[in-house]
Amino acid sequence: SRAPSKSAQIENTQANSVAQRYLDVRNYSEEICAPLAIEDYGLQAMASTSPAKWHLAHTSWFFETFLLKPYAQDYCEYHPGFEYLFNSYYNGVGGQYPRHQRSLLSRPTVEEVYAYRRHVNQAMLSLLESKAAGESTDILTRTELGCHHEQQHQELFFTDLKYCLFQNPLYTAYDTNPLPPAHKPDALQWRAYGGQLLEIGHRGDGFCFDNELPRHKQYVANFELADRLVTNSEFMAFMADGGYERPELWLADGWAVLQASPHSPAPLYWVQREGEWWEYTLHGLVRLDPHRPASHLSAYEADAFARWMGCRLPTEFEWEMAATISPAAELHETSSARPAVHPESANPVGSLWQWTSSAYTPYPGFKTAAGAIGEYNGKFMANQLVLRGGSVATSPGHYRHSYRNFFYPPDQWQFTGVRLARES
Amino acid sequence: SRAPSKSAQIENTQANSVAQRYLDVRNYSEEICAPLAIEDYGLQAMASTSPAKWHLAHTSWFFETFLLKPYAQDYCEYHPGFEYLFNSYYNGVGGQYPRHQRSLLSRPTVEEVYAYRRHVNQAMLSLLESKAAGESTDILTRTELGCHHEQQHQELFFTDLKYCLFQNPLYTAYDTNPLPPAHKPDALQWRAYGGQLLEIGHRGDGFCFDNELPRHKQYVANFELADRLVTNSEFMAFMADGGYERPELWLADGWAVLQASPHSPAPLYWVQREGEWWEYTLHGLVRLDPHRPASHLSAYEADAFARWMGCRLPTEFEWEMAATISPAAELHETSSARPAVHPESANPVGSLWQWTSSAYTPYPGFKTAAGAIGEYNGKFMANQLVLRGGSVATSPGHYRHSYRNFFYPPDQWQFTGVRLARES
Amino acid sequence: SRAPSKSAQIENTQANSVAQRYLDVRNYSEEICAPLAIEDYGLQAMASTSPAKWHLAHTSWFFETFLLKPYAQDYCEYHPGFEYLFNSYYNGVGGQYPRHQRSLLSRPTVEEVYAYRRHVNQAMLSLLESKAAGESTDILTRTELGCHHEQQHQELFFTDLKYCLFQNPLYTAYDTNPLPPAHKPDALQWRAYGGQLLEIGHRGDGFCFDNELPRHKQYVANFELADRLVTNSEFMAFMADGGYERPELWLADGWAVLQASPHSPAPLYWVQREGEWWEYTLHGLVRLDPHRPASHLSAYEADAFARWMGCRLPTEFEWEMAATISPAAELHETSSARPAVHPESANPVGSLWQWTSSAYTPYPGFKTAAGAIGEYNGKFMANQLVLRGGSVATSPGHYRHSYRNFFYPPDQWQFTGVRLARES
Amino acid sequence: SRAPSKSAQIENTQANSVAQRYLDVRNYSEEICAPLAIEDYGLQAMASTSPAKWHLAHTSWFFETFLLKPYAQDYCEYHPGFEYLFNSYYNGVGGQYPRHQRSLLSRPTVEEVYAYRRHVNQAMLSLLESKAAGESTDILTRTELGCHHEQQHQELFFTDLKYCLFQNPLYTAYDTNPLPPAHKPDALQWRAYGGQLLEIGHRGDGFCFDNELPRHKQYVANFELADRLVTNSEFMAFMADGGYERPELWLADGWAVLQASPHSPAPLYWVQREGEWWEYTLHGLVRLDPHRPASHLSAYEADAFARWMGCRLPTEFEWEMAATISPAAELHETSSARPAVHPESANPVGSLWQWTSSAYTPYPGFKTAAGAIGEYNGKFMANQLVLRGGSVATSPGHYRHSYRNFFYPPDQWQFTGVRLARES
Numbered sequence A, B, C, D: 001s002r003a004p005s006k007s008a009q010i011e012n013t014q015a016n017s018v019a020q021r022y023l024d025v026r027n028y029s030e031e032i033c034a035p036l037a038i039e040d041y042g043l044q045a046m047a048s049t050s051p052a053k054w055h056l057a058h059t060s061w062f063f064e065t066f067l068l069k070p071y072a073q074d075y076c077e078y079h080p081g082f083e084y085l086f087n088s089y090y091n092g093v094g095g096q097y098p099r100h101q102r103s104l105l106s107r108p109t110v111e112e113v114y115a116y117r118r119h120v121n122q123a124m125l126s127l128l129e130s131k132a133a134g135e136s137t138d139i140l141t142r143t144e145l146g147c148h149h150e151q152q153h154q155e156l157f158f159t160d161l162k163y164c165l166f167q168n169p170l171y172t173a174y175d176t177n178p179l180p181p182a183h184k185p186d187a188l189q190w191r192a193y194g195g196q197l198l199e200i201g202h203r204g205d206g207f208c209f210d211n212e213l214p215r216h217k218q219y220v221a222n223f224e225l226a227d228r229l230v231t232n233s234e235f236m237a238f239m240a241d242g243g244y245e246r247p248e249l250w251l252a253d254g255w256a257v258l259q260a261s262p263h264s265p266a267p268l269y270w271v272q273r274e275g276e277w278w279e280y281t282l283h284g285l286v287r288l289d290p291h292r293p294a295s296h297l298s299a300y301e302a303d304a305f306a307r308w309m310g311c312r313l314p315t316e317f318e319w320e321m322a323a324t325i326s327p328a329a330e331l332h333e334t335s336s337a338r339p340a341v342h343p344e345s346a347n348p349v350g351s352l353w354q355w356t357s358s359a360y361t362p363y364p365g366f367k368t369a370a371g372a373i374g375e376y377n378g379k380f381m382a383n384q385l386v387l388r389g390g391s392v393a394t395s396p397g398h399y400r401h402s403y404r405n406f407f408y409p410p411d412q413w414q415f416t417g418v419r420l421a422r423e424s
């Protein structure tokens, strides 16, 4: 046998670092599950949320399906039933267990899912060490995609768990440490940005999702952007001013959602007890902190609040322009270095995905990958809005300023907030 | 202190035997849960089914609410949140956690529910040994009711679990022992009964539910009753003859249920694979046994089958008359001694609750108990049909010939079957 | 040609009187439609109600399908599309236009439906004059059935129209004459009836529906029956006493209906304006008359009211026994001679169908006719309750004491009321 | 009294021409209703469609509410109940009769609605002749808006009526003239457009809706646009190639709509009979014409077809750019001169609203009018897509190239079609 060529060495180094990244991401998924009781792993309070156990299995299925089966020599499928059970939405792979019934999968058990993870990890590490990985950029690229995919599910783990635990009046805390109080934020400042024809979308060689490409020209007119998010006390002022009862502040579809709801209107996790507002957090039920950014708002709530303020939501292009050209200090809560901490515990003023007014549509010239993996992002480009900025629940190393998160306007269970914009 | 009076001694003896019965029943609930994984305890596949964990907690809540709180001196409520979480439907006690969301209660955990059970058991045994129990027949009577209540939930444990595990294509077996094959039954024989004015309802001093009383006169005309239940092979003949496609065989409401279903029609647990019928049982997925009684039929299916046969379902009065006057040998599967075994494993020809054509309505002069406990049976006397006969899942010592079980006509998840009747 | 034989003459006479009866019934259907605007003919406010135009067409379809097509020589179907459009539920005849969409049938127009009626009438009169009618009792029997069928739809015309016009806040009056006030009824008296084994069901040669047969033995224990219906003022006392807010008064299914309703609870047609109760009637919106019988109650409301009174609903057997043996004077509002007048206008104390506690099930030995016509009654014997007594909307000559009307417990749009019963 | 000033004369002239325009528009609404039977005026087959009668009344209500009540001296409301019944969605005016129940309004009758129209017309003409009109540009501007509003409802009249008549298997023709056949279109040609920073939105003094403003800069990259719409034969090729069965061609939300539908997939009005395709048109059911533009497609169908072709839908900016700079001959079916004819009868290759991929969102700096009239367009800027181009049902004089029509992606009942785009 002869020594590997220089370029093979480089690729090996790259493969080694991908392997390390793989392990870090995989371990983090299990780390964040540590506080769970076995019983918590199976919760699914609505179709859009998935049980923690399902997230753990599905992310493994992703590596098994898109890496191990096509690329790992002699790889043997772990369990014949798992392809169906843990496929989320990839029609190109095959059928899927009904999404809204995932809580009915008591089997495989939590322990069996962890065994599945170990099996996949072992095979993935072998693959990344193999000659194939040194020769195929596809393997490294897809592994990187698989890691980002798992990180997305890490954030969903937090948002889904919070929503599910909230349904139980015992209001169990995920993190039994007290939630540190927020500091009173400074008065909101407006940053002005001059209109220009600029480039939008991911730049450079690093990883990005397909929906951040191609980088393309976009004209953005003069605008101003708030230097921080809207706070709970500001949202309470909206409510005190009849914000939820004044149809002129609401988009028609949002008003219809309000009227159809059996609940008296308030942000999702707000609970009123003897005239006082409390908020359910992953630290349990706490008194509503007026200084913390108002969170878990739907796009309809965000939009109504903005209209009440005589403002509007930013477009995703305004947001990206501001994030790119502003010194970090000028645009709070959007730092690309997300803290590797439990949600809600660390960042004093919080950090939330920020609704934009931009529909989630393809950039000009958008292309998807061939095969089932092409279903990753593209097929969701209808009826959703883009959110920007990351959140306290976003995994470390996952975020970029060109990142386009997307949810439906009524969705409230993500870590969402409001940054105001207005015409200059 | 002086020696207890004779009658107090008798009551003590009675209390002792009630205590023993209490323990037997309570232990049996836990015994039947032994094969479960923690994850299985939380399953709830439809609103009508409850998680095993909830059954364990609710039956304890029943003793706590109706015995310990009113009668046990200095009894301290185990947990302030449990009254709301584990109240099933007793409006007189207070509000109830939404029934269809019981699977969202990951907390209390399984272990915490077992601790709750131990707490209640200890307090109940103290109560039953107390002077109060010797002096109050209410305590013994209510304890007896609580035991029968728990036995009802034992049967629901099996029916609910079966329904929930069935939703998972892994078709997990509750009992890993093989299901013994059924013997080929003899040709169906008809037993003729002469019309008469007779007494219906519970007779004697033993326990019965309020809905079995008062014993009252009922005229029953001549009729004939089949000496055994309809079998799978007989039901397959109905299907082969287009039974599910011929509206003239069906009640209009049953036909509407069929048309609205997205599934191709077959008994609930039947699964077709490569042209062969299989059946999901608590022993896993097995080949459909033609000799076993056709089970898990709705009243609509039972009625359509009977019409196809040129027969009909019996009334509950015909059924009770036959069960009472027939030697046991003449009316199979209705013995009052139910086997203390896992469902489906022991009785070669099975034993199933048998749909009657009788609406579940009050007997003339029916009275409910005062207070919340009066909600036990009476308020359900609408829209349901009476079933008679017990099943393999019925707990030992729970069944009587005057027993009136009741479910809605479309319900399939109970251990239900068909005994044919016809005019003489 | 020779003179007809004696028996043929008798049959001819009978056919003549059937023809006269046919014409009377058919004309009455059109007479009651006279006050309608063309626009009113098409209203359908819920699936259970049908447009007036559809009633007019469907009743013609009944004669065309069950008389003209099988018996009338050379009969030519009036329109090839009508079999599908105006078949209500006879699967044996063929498919049916979706019931809940009947208001979408702007065509045939009202005028075209009247033309269809004229065509059917002409053909029916020819048939009844034909030799065939003299020789076939089937023709006369079926014509009689068709007349009673049309009379049932005449009552539905009133109940459906009232429900539909009520949806329009203009509260249009069907009858512009003022509704005469009711007299204050006497205090409620109880009539006692002694227990006995008696015969229930239609007796004699006259017409009856299949569900009133066979006449059979039924044991009825001692009971007492109120001599009049419950009034609005009595029902208001129930409401003032929190009747709609006290779950202990309600069947569980009825309570669930109340909780699921977005409306504040009250009888169907009651409207509150500035603290006063009004009631929508076919004479428009009028002040609620405290002396009129409480009407348009569901069986759940009837049952809750009875429980609040410490009473219960009668069984259909008690009701029939009382109606049969009581002099008419002792049991108001149940005279078999229904007035041929507009509903609500004539009878000072009203006359309403009375909910019984009896499920609508077959009498022992019940048989249906062969063919599609056998679907008339039998297939509805599930989930419904029997009502007895007729109403102000019942057509003249349609009612008998053995008549079994049937509706679902939540139904409110029929002319229903409450007669109380209790144990002796 | 003195002669009017010069500028008042000009305004009078303008008012005269507005009055003429008002009359033309109002008359056209009644003209297009001429073929209806009274019964057709009340049809409402789904919540999104309104009865013809309601359109006639609501457009009158618009003038009464926004012109007569605020501006006409001593104007007396025509009927106190109409404000509630005929307000569509203006919360600033007050509550609204439930939209999905409009077919329940048999009253006012058709004749009464025409009387309402005459009353409003008389008052409007008085107002337009009044001194007030000469002095207030608001009156003329709002009248112009009211005319365009009524023209929008004229197109809805056709789309709603077509949808409603289609529900009746008699397939009644609105226009009994035969539908002229389409000519075989030429092979599709691509027109290339060079990328540029351009101005989008309404230019000049003429009428436009608020949503077409402000005119603003938009960068559009190179693209190509088809010179004609997709035809039925092209859509049939898509179907023959399994287009409806291949999830990879569909947006996820569109695929979900397909899976949830009980119908076998095809364009809305296509009907299969003995293996042949027919199409329901306002001329009745006709054989599907392969040369006619494929119509009544949802945005999901349009998008899937485009993907199958390796193309995409245009953005609204591309569309407006092409329409503005192309000679009319190069871009068929988008002429601004819509024919004043019955839909589907005149234009040989048809003319359909064309789905764009652009979400219906506000242009930068978008402002709404103050008061209830500001609800006209702005509150619908969520979840909808922009359509461009007008259709055969669009009223004469109503269309502009900057016109932004908007519907939800699943909507099929409008006259919608597909113009393909692709990257250069």
Ligand SMILES: [Fe+3]
Pocket (backbone or CB within 6 Å): A058, A088, A149, A153
């Ligand atoms: Fe995923």
Ligand SMILES: [Fe+3]
Pocket (backbone or CB within 6 Å): B058, B088, B149, B153
């Ligand atoms: Fe219980």
Ligand SMILES: [Fe+3]
Pocket (backbone or CB within 6 Å): C058, C088, C149, C153
């Ligand atoms: Fe009928």
Ligand SMILES: [Fe+3]
Pocket (backbone or CB within 6 Å): D058, D088, D149, D153
């Ligand atoms: Fe409008």
